[in-house]
Every structure is written in structure tokens, then in C-alpha cells.
Amino acid sequence: MQYIAHIRESDREIQTVEEHLLEVKGLAESYGEKIGVKHIAGLAGMLHDFGKFTNEFRTYILEAVNNPEAPPKRGSVDHSTAGGRLLYVTFHEKNIKEFTGKLAEIVGNAIISHHSYLKDFLNPSLESDYLLRVSEKKLAEFETSKESFFTYVMSEPDFIDYVEQAAEELKAFMKKEPSKSSEYKYMFLTKMIFSALIDADRTNTRLFEENKPFDPQENHDLLFQTYYDRLMSKIESFQQHENANSPINLLRSEMSEQCDRFAEKPSGIYTLSIPTGGGKTLASLRYALKHAQKYHKKHIIYVVPYTTIIEQNAEEVRKILQEDENILEHHSNVIDDDHDNDENQDGFMNSKQKLKLAKDNWDSPIIFTTMVQFLNVFYAKGSRNIRRLHNLTESVIIFDEVQKVPIPCVSLFNDALNFLKEYGQSSIVLCTATQPALDFVEHKLEVNTDAEMIVRIDHVIDAFKRVDIVDMATEQTFSNERLTDFIIEKIDEVQSLLVILNTKSVVKDLYEKLKESIDITVYHLSTSMCAAHRNSILGEVREQLEVGNKVICVSTQLIEAGVDVSFECVIRSLAGLDSIAQAAGRCNRHGEMGIRSVYIIDHEEENLSRLKEIAKGKQVAKQIFIDLKRDDSSHGGHILSKKAMDRYFQEYYTELADDLNYFVPQVGKEMTTLLMEPRHMNSYRQAYIHKNGQKKDIPLFILNSYGTAAEHFQVIDSMTTSVIVPYGKGKEIIAELNGNYSLEDLRTMLKKVQQYTVNLFNYEKELLIKNSGLVSYMDGKILALKEGAYSTEFGLDTSNESSLTDAIF
Template sequence: MSYIAHIRESDGEFQTVEEHLLEVQALAEAFGGKIGVKYIAGLAGVLHDFGKYTDEFKDYILEAVNNPDAPPRRGSVDHSTAGGKLLYRLFHEKNITEFKGKLAEIVGNAIISHHSYLKDFFNADLESDYLKRVCEKELIEFETSKENFFKHVMCEADFLSYVEQAAVELKEFLLKDPSKTSEQKYMFLTKFIFSALIDADRTNTRLFEENKPYEPQENHTLLFDTYYNRLMSKVKSFQQHENANTPINLLRSEMSQQCDHFAEKPSGIYTLSIPTGGGKTLASLRYALKHAKKYNKKHIIYVVPFTTIIEQNAEEVRKILQDEENILEHHSNVIEDADDNDENQDGFMSKIQKLKLAKDNWDSPIIFTTMVQFLNTFYEKGSRNIRRLHNLSESVIIFDEVQKVPIPCVSLFNDALNFLKAYGRSSIVLCTATQPALDFVEHKLAIDADAEMIDRLDHVIDAFKRVEIVDLATDRTFNNEKLTDFIVEKMDELQSMLIILNTKSVVKDLYEKLKEQVMGVPVYHLSTSMCAAHRNDILEKIRNQLKQGNKIICVSTQLIEAGVDVSFECVIRSLAGLDSIAQAAGRCNRHGEMGIRSVYVIDHEEENLNKLKEIQKGKQVAKRTFIDLKRDKYSHGGHILSKDAMDRYFQEFYSEFASDLNYFIPKLKKEMTKLLMEPRNENSYRQAYIHKHNKTKDVQLFILNGYGTAAEHFSVIKNLTTSVIVPYGEGIDIISDLNGNNSIEDLSRLLRKAQQYTVNLFSHEKQLLTENSGLVSLLDGKIIALKEGAYSDEYGVDLQNESGFGDAIF
């Protein structure tokens, strides 16, 4: 009997080890070829399940399938170490050459980690998870695996020739881009290879389980060409509109044309600084589609700061492109897999395994996702996130409201973008009215020369002036009582007002006060305690009220200011960074239909910002700018939202956080950038390791960094959150359906649908809900949902405790 890789649940059909290895190799080669590392990725693919060539594993998988009620202990057979061990023995134990030795480490780490996450080469305690596996772990049937591999998959001569080709690729990769350290190159290449391997392995396993052939990813050039023509038809229809020749609309049209012309330029990192209300979604899409079809890009990816605007932007794009099928929204990870090790679950095809195989790899033509998900793809633990990384290459990536990059992640963000530019063949657009100074920090972003797509920015900003910023923050403070009185007074002369405050607790309190004080005027409340579908339902009601010209008040956290398409007659913004004030102003008189309207900036004394350092510091820097303008009206370009004021603000802001930009890990007293990318003294590490472990022979490693430790300590939002599905609208049916017996295809569909019905809980919120019996566990705890009593149609998550609306904004 042949050696078995998988056994199909539906009909008991075998997939042989050689079939699986060669098919995964082919997929991995295709993924790796996108950045010129076809053979390196293919090497990982062809060796990843090399350890299944043993009688021990064959007995294990047959026993697992034949005795499902009493299966063998999971993890009792190690099949992922063998491929890494083969590379180590052949190219790293003796007569070591530089590039084959490095190849053994990079590919070997990906192979031994493909059921969990990348291992440390060395950690702070001078332990090496990598060496423990490839050097020290004994595999009884290793020679059997090796003999079978060279007999059935690739003869030894062909294998050695293949490794030579991979080593040539590695040399070329490492010689490219001399501005990067070797450690940066090792890290990003290892993660890319790991991504390609994970996706190739899971895709092939899923296709075998579903009994479907592999269909190569379509060339999207024709699709993008169709999309571009549909977009241009929409643009032409705008030009026929009766208001097409107003100054604002003429300027919008001009900026859109500039983006079209800019798309002819080669790929790079560029800025698109269209003011709020200037039509940046369509202008950036016009650039992306034209650039994608000219330079054969595989994906267009929009990255937004908050889940709030994903559905809005995706729906706008769907309508223009007339396509419901090929536009993916990825809000958050519904599945918790950071601590998974699914070694040897091949014979079980449990619901958990089906979750692993569910299609979740960002292979759609157009993708909308969040900054959290983008950063997780590069840096967070767990195989589900990193699986998507290779699909970021050969793409157009548009970062909408890029100024919202979390401060601790600035350097990591810049390094990821620099990799995608230099190696990933991607074109990157930083899209915002308030460009952050990402080239001002230590780990500089490699923005191209003449990067700005829009000409005469100061003129454009002046032309788009629709509001007056009224400073009420430098000489007094407000509490919710005073603020309520102020709002009631202003509403006598206004139809609509938006109030944006910095914390959920004061938002909820003000909302309740206004409901009591303002009679006959609907008051709406928005916060991230609500799922995306819930917030969008409320926003739809708000838009209808605004469209009809009815009196209306909305109280919200900052989630409403990042690209949400609403236009109020007046806005009140609690003092925060200048970028937040500018974004809040973009929700006022959005189309200039009401002349010049007022945006009042206040200092709210009841907001507790102790745990919100970025808002706290931004508030301080902004206040200094307001004071400067009060003293000298010509300072900072003459107004609070000028380009000069914004440049100065971000430089001061990043200077305030200079020691925090590299993701400091308090527990380790070390920055994450150093864990991942700092050069280490090879001799001192090697000698210390040999001494500590009483080694009798020398140990050489080219790569010394701790990938696993870094991922273990990474979280975009420092206070760890858990995604839960909520029983709102269709969420009720999704929770019920996930309890059923689903196919992989069904799970893929449900998980996509669940994106709009999730909320992120902080640990104290999760704990409180647990104590109040408000949570239900699905699929052995891999998915968590709220019980119906724990969700309110008015406030969202209901913890039955006031602390549930604590001072958190995400």
C-alpha cells in the first residue's frame, strides 16, 4: 500500500504522499514566483510532509479513520520535523556553504512550523526551538522517509539540482535593495515562504477533501479592464450632471484625471492627499484599476482604519463596478487560532479541521480589510493571518486614512510597506487628507520622489474650504451637563448636529442626557460596541433623516469620522489630534451645499484618556497649535488645517512618541523591531548556546532572531481583544448554522457572512460576560458568540454593567 497523506471523509479515497507533495510544490512555486522565489517556495512545498513517508504515520492515519470513536492521541506522530531535518543534515551539518546554509534555515523553519507558527532561531534564554527540532529531535524512521522521497517524488540528483536553483534565487534576493539589513531580508522572506506554504498546503488539502480540481487563479487583467470601463462610464455620467460645472465638482474631476495620468507611472509608494469630500474613493479606484491592468497586478486591496467604513466603501465600489461576487470584505478574524498546533489531525476532518481549510486567503480581485488585519498578516501569531501575506504581492494596496496607523506599529508598518515595494512588486497609495510624516521617523517609509498625485495642494485645500473651525478648547472646558445645554441652544437654529467624543462612556452618557432634554428630535448613538451591520443600519436611518432635512442629533465615538459618508450642518469635536479634527470637519457641510458652517472644538473634562495615550498626546500637540494661532493668526500656514500645520503636527506627534514607534515589549524589555530584524553577534550567541547546553560540537546559525517570540507578544490593539459573533439580524441565523454539521464550503460562506456581525471584546469585557453567562462557545471554543440577552438594539453589547462602556475606542 502507498503511503497516505490524507483520506477523504466522503468516500474514503486516499491521497498519496507523493501526490500531495508534488501538488503543493506546484502551488507554492506559483505563489513564490510572484516575487522571484519560485524554487525556494517550491522546496518548502515538496518537503513539508516528507515525514508522512513512515509506517508510523500510515498506521496512525488509518487508525484515526477506522476508529473515530477511539482515535489515537493527537500529536503522537511528528511528521513536520523531517523536511527541516533533511535540509539541515544535507546543507548545514558539514561543508556548509553560505546560501545553502541560509536556505536550510529559511525553508526549514517554514516546514517545521507549518502546523503552528515560525520558530525562534534563538530566544532571550539562549534556547533554539529551531535547533531542537532539526538537530536534536530523533526521528526513528527518518532514513525510511528519505529513501521513499528520493524514490517516489524526486531523485536525489534532481533534488540537489533543484536546491542549487533555490540557492541562486536566495543569493539574488539577498543582494537586492542594499538599504535593508540582511536580518530584515531573512525575516520577510521567511514569512513570505511560510505564507506560500501554508496556503498551498491548505488549498490542496481542501480541494482533495471537496474532490475538486485546482483552478489556477484567474488573470484579472480583463476583469480590471471591464471594471475600468464601467468606472469611466460613471465618471462621464457625473460630467453630464446639472451641477458638474460648479467649482468643487470641476476640481473633483480634475483630481480624478490626475490620478488616471499618475497610474502610468511604475509601481512605488505614493500619496493621494485629496481633501475630505474630494471624491478620493473613486479617484483612488480609478488609479488602481488603470495601474493594475497596465502592470498586471493580481489584486486591489483597500485597507481602512475601522470596520465601520468597510461595508460602505465596498458597497459603493460594487454599485459602480456592477459586481456582487468578486469584492471581498474582511472585517476581523472570527476564528481564534493563535495557539493552535494541528499536527496530525489529518485523519479526523473534524469541524476544527474544516475551519482550518475554509477559504480565507485573500485571493479575490478586490479586497476591503482593516489596518489591524493588514498588520496581523505580517506580525501576529497563528497560521490563518500569515496565510494571506503572499497575496499582498503584485497588488495595488490603498491605505485609506493612513494617519490612523497605531503609534507602536509605525516602524513595523513602514518596514512591511518597504518590503512590498522593493520585493513584492506592489504599488502602494497612502490616501488621506492629513498625510502623516511616515518618512520622518527612524524606520523611514521609502516614499518615492514626487510621490504626491495631486498638484497645488494648498490651492486645493483652500478651494475645498466648507467649514470654520471654532476654538472653544483653549480657554474653557465642558462636561456633559454644559455640553447638553450648548447643544440644546444651538439646535434652536440648526437642523442637524454631530457630536464626536473620545470615549464610549461619555458618548453613552451624553446620548442619554440628550434623549431626556431634546424633545421631538431623534437622537442616534454610535459606538464600536455595535457590530458593523448594526452601525450601518443606524447610519442608513441617519442618512434618510438628513436627506429629508429633518432635525437630527447623532452622538458617536471617532468611528464616524474615518470616511463615513454623512453630512451634518454642524459638528462638535472633543479635542484630539489635528488629523481627527480634520476628519470630523469632513462630516460637516460635506458638499459645500450650506456655505461655510461651524465645527466647534471643545475640551471635555470628563473623558478619561489615561489608557488612550495617542489621543492624549494628540490633544496636547493640537492644543499648542491652537494657542499659537490665537497669538499669531499667520502662524502654521494661517489656519489649523493647513498643510504646514498638519506637517508640523505629525512631526511633533511622532517626536513625542519617538521611543514607542518600534513596538516595545515591556515583558521582554525589548523592541519588536530588534527581535525580528536586529543584527546579532553570531559568535557570542553560538558560544553562549554551546556553553549553556554543554554541546560537544560547534553549532552554526546564519539567522539568530526570534520570530516566534515576537509574534507571541504582538497585538495591534495592546489590550488583547476577542472577536465574538453577535445575535443581531442575520447574526442569529449564523450562530445557529455554525452549530450544524457543515461542509468546508458552508463554513467558508458562513465565516464571510459573519464578518458583519462581530464585535471585539476587551479582556475585562469578556470576563464580565463570562461571569454573567452571556457567552456561548461554538466549534470547541474556536468561535465565540453572544447570547441574545447580551446584545441591545440600542447600545450593542450589553454587559449588564456600566463598566462595559469603558474608555476604549476600538
Template sequence: MKYIAHIRESDKQIQSVEEHLLGVKDLAESFGEKVGVRHIAGLAGMLHDMGKYTHEFREYIIEAVKNPDSPPKRGSVDHSTAGGKLLYQLFHTGAPSRLNWILAEVVGNAIISHHSYLHDFLNPDLESPYLRRVQKNEFELKEFDRSKQCFFDHVMSEAEFQQYVSKAVDELEAYLMKPYSGNSESKLMFLTKFIFSALIDADRTNTRLFEENKTVEPEPSRKELFDAYYEKLMEKIDSYQVQDAAKTQINALRREMSDQCGRFAEKPSGIYTLSIPTGGGKTLASLRYALKHAGLYNKKHIVYVVPYTTIIEQNAEEVRKILMDDGHILEHHSNVIDDLDDDDENEDGIINTQQKLKLAKDNWDSPIIFTTMVQFLNVFYAKGSRNIRRLHNLSESVIIFDEVQKVPTKCISLFNQTLNFLKTYGHSSLILCTATQPALDFVEHKLEINADAEIIQNLDRVIEAFKRVEIVDKATEETFNNDKLADFIVEKIGEVQSVLVILNTKTVVKRLYRQMEGSDVPVYHLSTSMCAAHRNHILGQVREHLVNNEKVICISTQLIEAGVDVSFDCVIRSLAGLDSIAQAAGRCNRHGEQEIQEVYVIDHVEENLDHLQEIKVGKKLSKRILVDLKRDQNHHGGNILSAQAMERYFKEFYTEFSSSLNYYIRKLKKEMIELLASDRKHNSYNIAYSQDKKESLPLFIVNSYRTAAENFHVIDDHTTSVIVPYGDEGKDIIAQLNGNETIEDLSRLLRKAQQYSINLFTWEREQLEKNNGLVSLLDGKILALKESAYSGEYGLDLENNSGFDLSMF
């Protein structure tokens, strides 16, 4: 009898269970090899759908295809437990054997979870969802013995299987022996997540290739590609040298820093810092390092991680122009699909809308990737198989963290542990890129930065040479409201051609913009209520005024600070953290076109920062340093943006937040680090279990992976991504997402949709639902705004009564 894994939608061809298991095994092995766990990953691949070797599943899938409008009742066929149970039965019974038990736990958890998310080994209710699954009895898994026999008959003989597992055990031992700053539980947490990632991607890739009737795509030589890119980049850099402007001090210094990046790329992979000042040519210099290092050390990906979606398109476009390549550069802004609560155990094998969304290519396998800090952290810590699917592709990579000081404070320890894992196990090179380096080695869970980590030499000289602005302290003298600020802006625009105002809250920005709208000078508004395509359109108009030296005022939230390439004559910044003030200063006289220009720091009293604690604390600490400088101008190196001032600021900032650096989960009264990586002796759930049950939990790993993921949100208030009807393209994307597309078309549409998406806070989503401003697409997996809920001026309109004509865009 032929057992069925999948039935192709187009021609009803069958993929047998053994074809699928061996195909996924091969892919998983290739992914696992990156960190030396080829056989551990392969084990997950070959066993994950072993439970499809049943009459029950075969009858179910045939019936479902015959009667798509009235398929058999879902929920009756559990096919993902069998593989985990087999490992448990063969290697996790009898006297505890450390390596065998750990292998069964790590791989078994990945297998039983591959239709949802990793299970807890022990949860807050002192139960083990993992054990509950793998200990299912013969009444719950009626055909387990048949599945087991078919596996050994058709996939791998019992003797070969035992040899294969022995190799996996050897890999596990070598993995655990490797020196690493974290404890064994931390190592095992990352290993489990890596195996899960390799399995999810291998499973979905194999299924997609079968559905599209394609074979495994050959991997092009990344070395050849990166070497060719490097030649193009050097041609561009060398072409600047023949221009007259190349001889200026600033441009000569930019070239010198670029050359230093080129030389530094020859060093082995590690964690390094690149402290190029704003306007110092950071994008090209970091790309030079990345391409040369990737070519020399055979890296597979170059990943740029930026703090906000605002600068993804700008940086990606700059790189595209230089490399003259579009197909190999991926921009990943946000997850358009909500899959956090998916559990499609009983839909597998049938290609419906939900399955197509799962199979859409979304695994970060592109040579060059631009993404955000939120997405990077979500890969390792958030729930949802779409997030973790990308994890294995961050190995053997060069990862550049642009504006690394923007790592959310509560995520500092998690961020540090992730980078330490990628350095030690993932063979990745990690570059912390910013003009204001945070003290990441000052905190409890330290970042393992390499010795002599700074790429740029003589930093103090470089900072002095790049000084283009004077910080004017108005924050310790007086306070401002919007009326007073509007008058101040009018005064300044009378003296210069362009003024940028950066405030801390969207509400105050919007109110000030409305107040200034009647001005004789063009006024523009920017906030995260607008989708990326909308913001780019506004920035394009602003840049046109700046290039033509026309009068212009721009009022924005802090999104404009991190790396957006604009240069104003005057900047007014509402008091915030020192790093934000430095970034704001980088939008003034950016290229040193004029003599020293002024950046005014003000204290705005109308901003409500009660829900923005990091900004509130940053504001307090910055004010303290400003007061010091007012008393003694030689304090802190005589400059609020000096290296001494920055070091003091970050140390005080992290000290203020010391109790929350390990991601404290208020609801559970626990730090996330404890849920993920505490050892048996100190794990409070395990202690309580032993006291309550009067016995030890029969597991080596007792951590709570799913509970941790369910409680992880980079932004405090969980957000939902929605597509907006901005311009013809935004409307077209919404119209096309009707469920009839091929997987390939869906992949393309979802990529495009990211530029036409915004994130809604829970209260915003609830208000829109109440005001009937949302539409649901593809069985509720994707949400979109109605046209009346999006304004061409402000973006999101919660009242759903926007009458603005968007067709002009």
C-alpha cells in the same frame, strides 16, 4: 505500500503522500514566482509532509478513520520535522556554507512550523527551538531513513533534488543582492514569512480541493477583469459630466483630481501619496488609479486598507454599485476564528471540525479586497497561521491605505518596513491616501516614498477650494462636562437641522446619549460596542433624517470620522489630535451644500484618557497649536488644518513617541525590530548565548519570530472576536455554526459572520464569562454572545441582562 496523506470524509478515497507533496509543490511554486523565489517555495511544498512516509502515520490515520469516536492517542506521530531535518542533514552540516545554511534555515523553519507558527531560531531562554526540532535523533524520528528513501523514490530523485536545490540557492543569492533599505536579517525575516505563507496556503488549498473532490481552480485573467472594471468606472465618471452640477467649482475640481489619478497610474509601481481633501471624491479617484495601474502592470489584487471596520461596508458597497459585481469583492473585517494557539500536528489527515475551519477559504485571493489596518499588520506580525496565510497575496497588488495617518504609533516602523518590502520585492504599488499626510519619512525607520510622490498637483489651491467649514476654538477658553455639553447641543440644534458630537471615550458617549434621550429631536448613538450590521442600520436611519432635512442629533466615538459618508450642519469635536479634528470637520457640510459651517472644538473634562496615550498626546499638541493661533492668527499658515500645521503636528507627535515607534515590548524590555531583524553582532540573545555557552550558535539566523508574534497586538489589550445575535441573520449564523457544514458552507458563513462580530477586550471577556453571557461554538474555536448580552440600543451588554427586543431589526 501506499502511504496516505489524507482520507476524504465523504467517500473514504485516499490521497497519497506523493500526490499531496507534488500538488502543494506546484501551488507553492506559483506563489513563490511573484517575488522570484519559485524554487525556494517549491522546496517547502515538496518536503512539508515528507514525514507521512511512515508505517506509524499510515496506521494512525487508518485507525482514526475506522474509529472516529475513539481515535488513537494523539501526540505520537511527528510528521512535520522530517522535511526540515532532511534539509539540515544535507545542507547544514560540516563547514558553514552561507547560502546553503540560510536556505536550510529559512525553508526548514517553514516546514517544521506548518501546523502552528514559525519557530524561534533563538528564544529568550537562550534555546533554539528550530535546532531542537531539526536535530531530532533516530530514537525520536524512528522512520526518518524510510521517509527519506520514499521521498527520493516517489517524489524526486536525489540527482534532480540536488539540481532543484541549486536553483533555490541561486534565487536566494539574487534575493539577498537586491538593494533594500533594511539589513540582511530584515530581508530574511520577510523571506521566511513569505515562504511560510506560500506553504500554508498551498497546503490548505490542495487539501481543500481534495476534500471537495475538485481540481486546481483555473486563474481567471485579472487583466481582463480589471480592464472591464475600468471601462465601467469611466462610464460612471463620464455620466457625471452631463449633469448640471458638474459645472460647479467643487465638481470640476473633483474631475480634475480624478484625471490626475488616471494619468499617474501609467507610472511604474512605487510608494505614492494621494492627498485629496475630505469630500474630494477619494474613493472613485483611488479606484481609477488602481484599476488602470493593475491593468497596465498586470497586478493580481486591489486591496483597500481602512482604519476601522465602520467604513469597510460603505466603501465596498460604493465600489460594488459602480462595478456591478459582488462575487469578486471581499470584505474582511476581523478573524472570527481564534487559531493563535493551534498546533494540529497530530490531527492532520483527518477532516474534523478544527480541520474544516483551517481549510475554509480565507486567503485574500479575491481580485478586490477591503480590510482594516489591524488585519493588514496582523498578516505580517501576529501569531496564527490564518493571518500569515494571506501574506503572499499582497504581492503584485495595488494597495490603497485610506486614512493612513491612523497607523498606530508603536507600529510605524513595522508598517514602514512592510511597505518597503512590498515595494522592493513584492512588485506592489502602495498609495497613502489621506487629507492629512503623516510624516512617515521623518522617523528612524523611514518609508521609501518615491520622489515626486504626490499625485495631486497644486495642493494648497485644492485645499483652499475645498474649504467648507470654520474651526471654532472653544478648547482654550473653557472646559465642558456632559451637563454643559448637553445644553450647548440643545442651543445648536435650535439654530441648525443636524448636529454631530464626537467624543473620545465610549463611556462618556453612552452617558451623554442617555442624558439626551428625552430630547424632542431624534438622538442616535454609535460606538464599537455595536457590530457592523448594527452600526450600518443606525447610520441608515441618521442618513434618512439628513436627506429629508429633518432635525437629528448623533453622538459617536471617533469611528464615524474616517471616511463615513455623512454630512451634518454642525459638528462638535472633543479635543484630540489634529488629524482627528480634520476628519471630524469632514463630516460637516461635506459636499459644500451650504455656506461655511462651524466645527466646534471643545475640551471635555470627563474623558479618562489614561489608557489612550495617543489621544492624550494628540490633544496636548493640538491645544498648543490652538494657543499659538490665538496669540497670532498668522501662525501655522493662519489655519489649524493647514499643511504647515499638520507637518509640525506629526513631527512633534512622532518625537513624543520616539521611544516606542519600533514597537517596544515591555515584558521583554526589547523592541520588536530587534527580535525580528537584529544582526548576530547586536542581537542581545545571541551575545548572551555566546557568553553563557562559550560557543557560537551554529546558525546564520538568530532571530525570534515566534516570540515577536506572541507579543504583537495592534491594540494594546488583546481582543477576542465574538459573533453577536443581532437581527435574524446574526442569530441564524450562530445557529448554523454547529460543525456539520461543508468547508464551502463554513467559508460562506465565516464571511457573513464578520458583519455580526465585535471585539472584546480581555477584561470584557472575563466579565461576560463571569456573567454567563458567552456561548462556545465549534469546539471553542468560535465564541458568540447570548441574546441577553446584546442590546439593540448600545450593543454589547456586559451585565448580560439586556431585555431589548432585537426582532424589530
């Protein structure tokens, strides 16, 4: 009998179960081999759809295809459990050995979870979601599946031998990094195997659906060599500029050379502390391209704090490398699939399945993404994020403005980077003018010794001095009324002025006051606007600055991170020293105006009660300002010295020590405890033994709660829903969403749409629903704003009352 894995929509061609399992096994092996676990990953690949070797599933899929008007209920046949069951009954129920037993748990969990997310080995209710599936769930045709598997996929003796090879890989994996706990290793290995399986399964399914052969990932060494040559041509062209020998440009050139030389060092975690305006994008790219060639890295990945700066950085790199196709911008997940359980992806396509297969798996040579997306890969629920994890190995990963790691995620971030360094053969670059003390915290980052790429940092900071930081924050407070008067006074003295405040509401109010009070062009920027909209406004601002017109821009902190714009004067509402340094980087950016002033004020109308981190940063920075006022030689003699920055971050992290380990209030535990608590200390295990009698222990090696941890994980910025806005091409994309598209068309559309999205907080989403400002597409998986819900002046309008002329572009 021919057992069916998938039936192609276009021509009703059948992919057999054995074809699918062997092809997924091969792909998974190639992904796992990167960290020395080829057979462990291959084992997951060859068993994941083991449960499709049944008459029940064959009948089910044929019925679904032959009766599209009245198909059987999707997901009504469980095909995910059987592969995990085979491992459990073979290697865990009798004559159990340590490493084959642990292997059964790690691989079995990945298999039974491959249409949802990893299960808890022991959950808060003192039950094992893993055991409930592999041990207790009834599988009527399990013996039939087993017989077919050993007949068509791999003979039983060969299978036992394959498992033994996988067990040897597990043993070697566990021996590495003796300072790390077993649970740390179990967790990251399980996630790596899960990633390899998800991507191999989805990729093979997509290729079958598109009727395309597998195209192995090419070696990127030659590509990176070409890019390096183009970059060096660009750098050499700078030498022809008339001011090439100015002190600043000579220093930029020297720092770039230092990065080139540093690329010879082996993989590790390093720091690149080039000051703002020092050319860190080119310098870090130079390091990455040279290092990637020498050590055969597969990807160069830039991780930035905000979606706002992806386009600018990616565009700069595109121009230098003369490349478009091989550079991916991944801003956000446009598809609304928080409950990403696709147990119903059963071999026949609908719009939901197409969307899932269309998501990018980060297999591009050069990738730009955000901190939110990076953390989601490791810790968020569903299969869409973790699919990308294996492509973070054997990579060069550059964290631009790394000080923006969300405070609750510091420990999780450090653990992820340590894994990529220790097991993933990746090189990590922490790129910022204000290095955070990530090696100062409890779950510390294992930064290499002599990690800094740039020599004599304090000398470099002094040489790049372009501004004076004027402390007005320790003297008085400002309202928007008073601030307006101060701005009117200052704009008489300068041509351009940037104001950066901490909250959107205060920014909007100041913008409106200035428009009423002054006959000068005023611009407004906030995250309520989509990226394309913000870029359009920034383009106008740059034009005004270039021709020397009087211009004022009022913005939230989004303008601080990486936006290449230079004002004659900046006013910054008091915040952390890192934010003050970034704001200073928007003033006199290239030193073209001598020394200019950055005024630090304390804004009395900002409500920071829900912005604890900004409030704490403001508190610590204010104390350092006070110290300097009392003794101008303290903290290195100025507010942006390395000594001041080190002191700031150490005090800042000390103030927030209780918040660094992501806490899950629903279960009263930290995320690191749920993921990595040692077996002998596991409180759920202790409660289980107490509940079931002192001699009744749970029969598992691993007891951690992967599913519960993921269910409750949300990077602060991602507690939102991404929606498409009717701005510019976004309007055309919305109009196209009702069409019936191929997977290729959907992938292209999802990449194109990211510049035309905004993120809604829950209360904003509820207001839009109440005011009929939202419309859904693709069975509710994609949301878009109606035209009245978006304004050319302020962006998002939750009242859905933007005027007709304002809404049409």
C-alpha cells in the same frame, strides 16, 4: 507500500504522500515565483510532509479513520520535522556552504513550523527551537522517509540540482536592496516562503477534501479593464448633472484625471492627499484599475482603519463596478484560535480542520480589509494570518486614512510596506487628507520622490473649504452637563448636529442626558454595536437628514473615517489634528450650506489615562491652536493647512518616539530587534557564548527570534475576541452553527457573519462569562452572545440583562 497524506471524509478516498507533496510543490512554486524565489518556495512544498513517508504515520491515520469513536491522540506522530531534518543533515552538518546553509535554515524553519508558527533560531532562554527540532529530535523512520522521497518524489541528483537552483535564487535575493540588512531580508523571505507553503498546503488539502481540481488563478487584466470601463461610464455620467460645472465638481474631476495619468508611473509608494469630500474613493479606484492593467497586478486591496467603514466602501465600489462575486470584505477573524497550533491536522477532518481550511486566503481580485488584519499578516502568530502574505505581492494596495496606523506599529508598518515595494512588486497608495510623516521616523517609509498624485495641495485645500474651525478648547473646559446646554442652544440655530467625543462612556452619558433634556430625535453610535447595527442607525440618520428633520447624533470617533454623512454643525472633543480634520469632513460635506461651524471643545470628563495617543495628539493640537491665537499667520494661517498638519505629525511622532518601535516588555526588547537584530550585535548570541565558553558559538547563520516576536505581537485594536451577536441575520447565523457543514458552506458563512460581530476586550469577555452571556460553537472556536447580552440601543450588554423585547429583532 502506499503512504497516505489524507483520507477524504466523504468517500474514504486516499491522497498519497507523493501526490500531495508534488501538488503542493507546484502551488508553492507559483506563489514564490512572484518575487523570484520559485525553487525556494517549491523546496518547502515538496518537503513539508516528508515525515508522512513512515509506517508510523500510515498506521496512525488508518487507525484514526477506522476507529472514530476511539482514535489515537491527534498530533501524536510528528510529520513536520523530517523535511527540515533532511535539509539540515544534507546541507548544514557537513561541507557547509553559505547559501545552501542559509537555505536549509530558512526553508527548514518554514517546514517544521507549518502547523504552528515560525520557530526561534535563538530564544530568550538561549536555546534554539529550530535546532532542537532539526538536529536533536529523534525520528525513528527518517532513513525510510528519505528512501521513499527519493524513490517517489524526486531522485537524489535531481533534488541536489533543485536545491542549487534555490540557492542561486537566495543569492540574487540577498544582493537586492544593498541598503537593507541581511536580517531584514532573511526575515521577510522566511515569512514569504512560510506563507507560500501554508497556502499551498491548505489549498491542496481543501481541494482534495472537496474533490475539486485546482483552478489556476486567472489573469485579471481583462476583468480590471471591464471594471475600469464601468467606472469611466459612471464618471462620465456625472457630467450630465446640472451642477457638473461648479468649481468643486470641476476640481474633483481634475483630481480624478490626475490620478488616471499618475497610474502610468511604475510601482512605488505614493501619496493621494485629496481633501474630505474630494472623491478619493473613485479617484483611488481609477488609479488602481488603470495601474493594475498596465503593470499586471493580481489584486487591488483597500486597507481601512476600522471595520465600521468596510461595508460602506465596498458597497460603493460594488455598485460602480456592478460586481459582487469578486469583491471580498474581510473584517475580522471570527474564529477564536489565538493558540493556532494545528499540529494535529493529520489528514482526517473534524470541525476544527474544516474551519482552518475555510478561512479566506485573500485570492480575490478586489479585497477590503482593516489595518489590524494587514499588520497581522506580517507579524501575528499562528498560520491563519501569514497565509495571506504572498497575495499582497503584485498588488495595488490603498491605505485609506493611513494616519490611523497604530503608534506602536509605525516601524513595523513601514518595514512591511518597504518590503512590498522593493521585493513584492506592489504599488502602495497612502490615501488621506492628513498625510502622516511616516518618512520622518527612524524606521522610515521609503516614499518615492515626487510621490504626491495631486498638484497644488494647499490650493485644493482652500478650494474645498466648507467649514470654519471654531477654537473653544483654549478658553474653557466642558462637562457633559455644560455640553448638553451648549447643544440645546445650537440645535435652535441648525437642523442637524453631530457630537464626537473620545470615550464610549462619555458618549453614552451625553446621549442619555440629551434624551432626557430635549424633544428631538437623538442617535447613539459606538463600537459596542456590530457593523450591521451601526449601518442601520446611520441609514436612519441619513433619512432624517435628507428630509430636513431636526436630528442629533452622539458618537465615538468611529464616524470620522469614511462615513458619508453630512451635518449642519459638528462639535468635536479636542484630539489630534487628523481627527479634527476628519470630524470637519462630516460637516457640510458637499459644501451645500455655504460655510458652517465645527466647534472644538476640551472635555473635562474624558479619562484619557489609558489612551496615550489621543492624549498626546490633543496636547500637540492644543499648542498649535494657541500659536494661531497668538499669530493668525502661523502654520500656514489655519489649523488644517499642510504646514499645520506637517508640524503636527512631526511633533506628534517626536513626542511618541519611544513608542514607535513595538516594545515587548516580557523580554525587554523591541519587536524590530527580535526580528532583525544583526548577528554580530545579537545579545542572545553574546549571552550564549558567555554561558557556553568563549569559543562555543551557535552553529547557525540566522539567530533571530521569529516565534517570540509573534507570540507577543498584538495590534492594539486586536487585543480582543470577536463574537457573533444576535442582531438581524446574526441571530439566524447563530441558530445555524450547530449544523454539520461542508467546507463551501463554512466559507460562505464566515464571510456573511462578519457584519454581525463585535470585539470584546478581555474584561468584557470575563464579565460575560460571569453573567452567562456567552455561548460557544464548533468545539469552542466560535463564540456568540446570548440574546440578553445585546441591546438595540447600546449594543453589547455585559450584564446580560437586556429586556426580552429589546433582545428580539
